[in-house]
Amino acid sequence: xxxxxxxxxxxxxxxxxxxxxxxxxxxxxxxxxxxxxxxxxxxxxxxxxxxxxxxxxxxxxxxxxxxxxxxxxxxxxxxxxxxxxxxxxxxxxxxxxxxxxxxxxxxxxxxxxxxxxxxxxxxxxxxxxxxxxxxxxxxxxxxxxxxxxxxxxxxxxxxxxxxxxxxxxxxxxxxxxxxxxxxxxxxxxxxxxxxxxxxxxxxxxxxxxxxxxxxxxxxxxxxxxxxxxxxxxxxxxxxxxxxxxxxxxxxxxxxxxxxxxxxxxxxxxxxxxxxxxxxxxxxxxxxxxxxxxxxxxxxxxxxxxxxxxxxxxxxxxxxxxxxxxxxxxxxxxxxxxxxxxxxxxxxxxxxxxxxxxxxxxxxxxxxxxxxxxxxxxxxxxxxxxxxxxxxxxxxxx
Amino acid sequence: xxxxxxxxxxxxxxxxxxxxxxxxxxxxxxxxxxxxxxxxxxxxxxxxxxxxxxxxxxxxxxxxxxxxxxxxxxxxxxxxxxxxxxxxxxxxxxxxxxxxxxxxxxxxxxxxxxxxxxxxxxxxxxxxxxxxxxxxxxxxxxxxxxxxxxxxxxxxxxxxxxxxxxxxxxxxxxxxxxxxxxxxxxxxxxxxxxxxxxxxxxxxxxxxxxxxxxxxxxxxxxxxxxxxxxxxxxxxxxxxxxxxxxxxxxxxxxxxxxxxxxxxxxxxxxxxxxxxxxxxxxxxxxxxxxxxxxxxxxxxxxxxxxxxxxxxxxxxxxxxxxxxxxxxxxxxxxxxxxxxxxxxxxxxxxxxxxxxxxxxxxxxxxxxxxxxxxxxxxxxxxxxxxxxxxxxxxxxx
Numbered sequence: 001x002x003x004x005x006x007x008x009x010x011x012x013x014x015x016x017x018x019x020x021x022x023x024x025x026x027x028x029x030x031x032x033x034x035x036x037x038x039x040x041x042x043x044x045x046x047x048x049x050x051x052x053x054x055x056x057x058x059x060x061x062x063x064x065x066x067x068x069x070x071x072x073x074x075x076x077x078x079x080x081x082x083x084x085x086x087x088x089x090x091x092x093x094x095x096x097x098x099x100x101x102x103x104x105x106x107x108x109x110x111x112x113x114x115x116x117x118x119x120x121x122x123x124x125x126x127x128x129x130x131x132x133x134x135x136x137x138x139x140x141x142x143x144x145x146x147x148x149x150x151x152x153x154x155x156x157x158x159x160x161x162x163x164x165x166x167x168x169x170x171x172x173x174x175x176x177x178x179x180x181x182x183x184x185x186x187x188x189x190x191x192x193x194x195x196x197x198x199x200x201x202x203x204x205x206x207x208x209x210x211x212x213x214x215x216x217x218x219x220x221x222x223x224x225x226x227x228x229x230x231x232x233x234x235x236x237x238x239x240x241x242x243x244x245x246x247x248x249x250x251x252x253x254x255x256x257x258x259x260x261x262x263x264x265x266x267x268x269x270x271x272x273x274x275x276x277x278x279x280x281x282x283x284x285x286x287x288x289x290x291x292x293x294x295x296x297x298x299x300x301x302x303x304x305x306x307x308x309x310x311x312x313x314x315x316x317x318x319x320x321x322x323x324x325x326x327x328x329x330x331x332x333x334x335x336x337x338x339x340x341x342x343x344x345x346x347x348x349x350x351x352x353x354x355x356x357x358x359x360x361x362x363x364x365x366x367x368x369x370x371x372x373x374x375x376x377x378x379x380x381x382x383x384x385x386x387x388x389x390x391x392x393x394x395x396x397x
Numbered sequence: 398x399x400x401x402x403x404x405x406x407x408x409x410x411x412x413x414x415x416x417x418x419x420x421x422x423x424x425x426x427x428x429x430x431x432x433x434x435x436x437x438x439x440x441x442x443x444x445x446x447x448x449x450x451x452x453x454x455x456x457x458x459x460x461x462x463x464x465x466x467x468x469x470x471x472x473x474x475x476x477x478x479x480x481x482x483x484x485x486x487x488x489x490x491x492x493x494x495x496x497x498x499x500x501x502x503x504x505x506x507x508x509x510x511x512x513x514x515x516x517x518x519x520x521x522x523x524x525x526x527x528x529x530x531x532x533x534x535x536x537x538x539x540x541x542x543x544x545x546x547x548x549x550x551x552x553x554x555x556x557x558x559x560x561x562x563x564x565x566x567x568x569x570x571x572x573x574x575x576x577x578x579x580x581x582x583x584x585x586x587x588x589x590x591x592x593x594x595x596x597x598x599x600x601x602x603x604x605x606x607x608x609x610x611x612x613x614x615x616x617x618x619x620x621x622x623x624x625x626x627x628x629x630x631x632x633x634x635x636x637x638x639x640x641x642x643x644x645x646x647x648x649x650x651x652x653x654x655x656x657x658x659x660x661x662x663x664x665x666x667x668x669x670x671x672x673x674x675x676x677x678x679x680x681x682x683x684x685x686x687x688x689x690x691x692x693x694x695x696x697x698x699x700x701x702x703x704x705x706x707x708x709x710x711x712x713x714x715x716x717x718x719x720x721x722x723x724x725x726x727x728x729x730x731x732x733x734x735x736x737x738x739x740x741x742x743x744x745x746x747x748x749x750x751x752x753x754x755x756x757x758x759x760x761x762x763x764x765x766x767x768x769x770x771x772x773x774x775x776x777x778x779x780x781x782x783x784x785x786x787x788x789x790x791x792x793x794x
Contacts, residue, residue, distance in 0.1 A: 077580030153603035154767035160596035183474030199557035370551035
């Protein structure tokens with residue numbers, strides 16, 4: 001059977017490039033930058049007062065002066081005002097640009113102002129104090145956010161600052177989410193005692209929403225002709241198909257046969273993991289990828305995070321983010337020869353160590369715990385006893 | 398001066414309750430549940446086959462039988478089919494409901510099927526194997542997600558399963574984001590050499606978007622009449638006003654005066670912190686709250702995360718989430734008598750300990766680093782030397 005590591009390799013070998021597109025910067029949250037975002041001028045673009053007070057030439061202080069005649073008041077945004085001699089000062093506001101003739105700002109708190117004269121009331125005035133020097137943060141042409149970074153509120157701030165009203169972002173795949181099975185009824189419908197409501201499509205869609213993808217959803221009944229027709233349509237119109245259900249060995253699982261008929265090449269089927277053992281992955285010659293997750297909600301949820309999002313991040317060229325590790329809060333045994341993805345809650349102890357507390361489900365169909373847990377901890381296939389304090393990788397959801 | 402702890406207390410004392418509203422479950426991502434979400438029936442609602450294969454009565458195995466006549470095939474969603482004697486079995490599909498006369502499922506992998514007879518090819522068959530028992534995850538009426546939980550994809554899944562097509566969510570505050578200052582031009586405009594582009598409004602809006610709030614934004618010029626008029630309008634039409642800029646001691650800072658005239662009571666002004674020392678917080682008699690952040694982007698960003706989001710979570714009744722702690726990666730000194738919020742990158746070491754690496758900015762106006770950092774680490778006011786390995790609270794952004 002395919003191991004988790006092999007499955008990961010197969011999936012990452014199918015990384016695609018869907019190109020780039022222009023996105024208004026305010027709508028780019030969560031998108032991945034396709035090109036470096038550069039400073040259009042120095043940041044700050046001028047020697048900038050960081051306090052309200054007076055601007056002086058520090059040499060005056062060095063020469064023992066502590067009393068200055070206020071020549072003028074300069075607001076932020078005003079053209080800088082010069083002083084012609086060291087006995088003068090400019091009353092200056094936060095954000096204003098200093099003229100080359102002044103280099104130091106003394107805040108109101110350290111001044112007494114009377115009759116147009118400002119007197120320093122403190123002992124020490126450091127040269128250059130309360131001045132944010134031109135180009136100190138970034139110089140014109142410097143990269144302020146790199147290609148491959150995910151657009152955060154901070155990057156939106158930088159985009160605004162450097163005048164990038166539009167950003168070049170990596171194009172997202174067009175995703176169709178499909179569930180199948182006659183036992184599944186819609187949320188608003190009343191199931192018979194032997195049916196359940198379908199939930200996987202909505203879960204998958206919600207996870208994708210968090211990753212800036214607006215996917216379509218579809219439910220297919222257990223009918224071979226409809227299954228084939230709908231899958232063919234999706235292959236024509238989407239880049240990725242995320243299926244849930246219909247991939248086990250059941251007599252009414254028409255999905256694998258339809259995919260085969262539609263020439264979707266199986267890259268693997270079944271992974272030595274729990275949940276998610278029946279996970280099927282394939283590729284159409286057109287490049288369309290099919291992630292066929294098992295029908296049970298926890299399996300779909302795990303595979304989506306462990307495989308699809310990994311593939312998505314690679315496809316979008318997202319810069320690698322450091323993996324998350326946690327220490328087991330208690331001993332845990334798992335004997336089947338499968339890599340186990342155990343649901344855990346996460347919290348930090350007083351030593352800043354991330355602690356994973358297992359919340360045991362009742363088999364892979366138990367998704368009720370997902371609402372109260374934070375992550376899957378990945379317990380290696382090679383072991384069956386896992387001890388308190390042992391460190392493993394976790395996949396937050 | 399107000400300490401960070403006092404400021405936090407003042408802010409949390411103004412927690413509001415904006416009531417609840419009904420939200421379609423697919424659109425509820427990120428909202429806070431106002432009432433418990435309960436199971437409308439047992440989960441699972443019947444004894445559910447978790448593998449494809451045959452369903453038998455385990456007593457048959459106990460009595461030494463290993464060969465069964467297939468009475469019928471039952472798909473998921475079908476009415477359960479009984480067996481009248483132990484020599485019979487039902488060919489059953491994953492997700493199907495077991496009849497009371499069968500209790501154990503043997504998967505195809507452990508069977509040989511020929512001429513309507515299924516023969517077990519393995520030595521051990523455990524009673525109840527591959528059956529997910531009715532009510533094992535949750536019983537009818539059990540809480541599947543509690544009031545105060547933030548709606549995650551997992552909760553959307555549960556909502557779908559229990560037929561909650563609409564959820565009761567806490568109402569969000571109506572938020573107006575306002576910047577001020579004539580030195581600020583719009584993103585698409587070309588600034589003079591002494592102006593900069595405004596960015597704070599967009600940053601704040603993006604952070605709020607991540608918290609499901611769609612806020613309005615507005616820029617006010619440095620004009621006392623317009624400032625007053627616009628603030629009055631916002632007080633009438635919003636629950637919270639988030640200001641940035643215009644709250645220092647500058648001559649053109651018309652905001653404090655306008656707020657005073659509009660009878661917004663100042664609850665504190667200036668906090669012993671860096672960045673964000675000039676932070677102003679007040680309340681109108683109508684209950685409208687005004688968070689007036691300093692104009693520099695890092696200060697606004699920090700105060701938004703440290704105070705506003707804290708207030709928002711309390712206001713929405715969000716269940717407390719465990720705080721995040723990290724260990725300093727290197728020594729750091731900060732002598733001013735202020736609580737310092739240092740920008741850091743975060744990563745886990747091999748011991749699953751969260752490590753915070755300081756990225757020193759160039760004063761509080763330096764927001765260029767925000768794109769490359771992950772959090773603020775909060776360094777207590779009482780100390781000025783912070784050593785490698787010491788643990789402090791971090792505020793992720």
